[in-house]
Amino acid sequence: MRGFNATLQREVLLAMRSPAEVINPLFFFVVVVSLFPLAVSPTPDLLREMAPGVIWVAALLAVMLSLDGLFRTDEETGVLDQLLVAPVELYFTVLAKIVAHWLLVGLPLVLVAPVLGYMLQLPVSVLGTLMWGLLLGTPSLMVIGAIGASLTVGLRRGSMLLALLVLPLYIPVLVFGAGSLGRALEALPVNPVLAVLGAVLALALSLGPFAIALGLRISTGD
Amino acid sequence: MQDSRAEHRSQASVNMALPGHFYLISLVTLLAAVLTWFIWSAPVLPRSIWLGGGWVFGVVFYFGALRYPDLYWRTLERWYHELGSPRYFYRLSGLWLPWLVAIAVVLCLTGLVWGLAFAPPHHEQGNSYRIIYLHVPASSAALMGYMAMGVAGLVALVWRLKMAEIMIKAIAPFGAVMAAVSLISGAIWGRPTWGTYWIWDARLTSMLILLFLYLGVIALQNAIRDPRQAGRAASLLSVVGVINVVIVRYSVDWWQSLHQGSSMSMFGTAGSAIHPSMLAPLLLSMFGIYFLYAVTVLVRARTEILWRERKSQWVREEVS
């Protein structure tokens, strides 16, 4: 756990020094969502019907694009090699990196989402479901995306490849996330769907760091 | 013997805090759960094939491992070493290949001709149902191929077996082609049945995602220059992908039920069992495609072995 706290502190400190890394994904999320009314139509009914898919796809893309740099800066500065040989379990280091990244990138997305939802004419009563869904879904997206990021870390033009690897793996989270909001719009019970999102999160958080640690070892040729 | 092996293992996992078999056991448990789930939820035909395979495995395991443990484990160990060594694999696969080609050609031709010309038409779909003699084997081969890739990936990650990495590289291309064939034939079947080439039907959507997963594995392999590293990266991705395929299938089924899409089965209305006169050619073409799959996997694996081992003496003798 020593590694966990140290990595967490380090990540937060680094992000505070270069806030663009944190703000850019959020900005991307807002811009992409606001493109849709311009591209499709500002009709409130149409917007309401599209809103779950639009918000979830935009959040997913924002998370994925932010993950490209998760291990790359560490790899370029040589920190990654230090982490691999450090006498702390890599599982916790990786977990700390993901938790930090989620706090800095994922949480702002969750907090901004209700505003965007309101702008897309979602009724106020479903905004809670939107937040809960994103709260449970974005960490899973982080973990799954980090597996892809760990495998593409040393590659040139890795970001396109990352998208190809990771987007198919994102489908379940997307289906259940947008589905929960869709059910909320039809006033159907959403807790079972949120529970499935939670189960996916549990699976991702428990097994994901193993895969990420292994991916980092593979990518660095260990 | 026992001690040296344990020592070797502890050396191999010196920078892992948890012992290697912890990862192995948890992943095997997960794969077993995945398989159980698949068998539980599958349609009648694949379920019966998988259950039959399970019985065969059980009988072999009982009479092998429990009756004659010494012989069984020694045989397995020999196979492991022989098939794990590229040189032996190259020699053995060279012996198998002509037989596999012959069986594949005979099974495929019989199955297709029987299915196209001799089987009776379907009472609801008429003759258009004959596409299943291509579609079902292709879908099943694509799915089984991905499962096989996951198992090979697990073996490659746990034992660092070079052959398993080569197998993943050999399995992926034909799996992608099978998924594409399944999609194309499914779409063409959809035109007379649903009135359109594409519907976001649960089966077609899952197959599309499977195709994406195959393409991801191939893209990752092509992006990394060092073959060992590319193989290990692809193994990890395919193990993650196998776990994901199950969740994808569940999520797509749920998504379909949410939107009340059309769900016409290729076997006619749900619940009606397929008639034996239609089943026999289907099984033939299915096994034919499996054998064809095995042939292409072996051909690709042999090419890869030759290329990777090109500096060794036996390849020089083999080639010239």
Place this chain on the structure above:
Amino acid sequence: MYFDSFAALWQMGVHGPFVWSAFGIGVALILLNVGVAVSRGRRVRRDLKNIIRRQKMMQERQ
């Protein structure tokens, strides 16, 4: 055979174009894939042969 003639087999009621186009594309893709695998194998073998011959020539010259 279920059909009366080869013309009937070709037409399959109204479904002929669908069935035969599906089988045509599918079988073509499969054969193409097998062909690519086999030809790649042959090319690798030939390349290796050339490399080895060249190395032998270099050794003999020295």
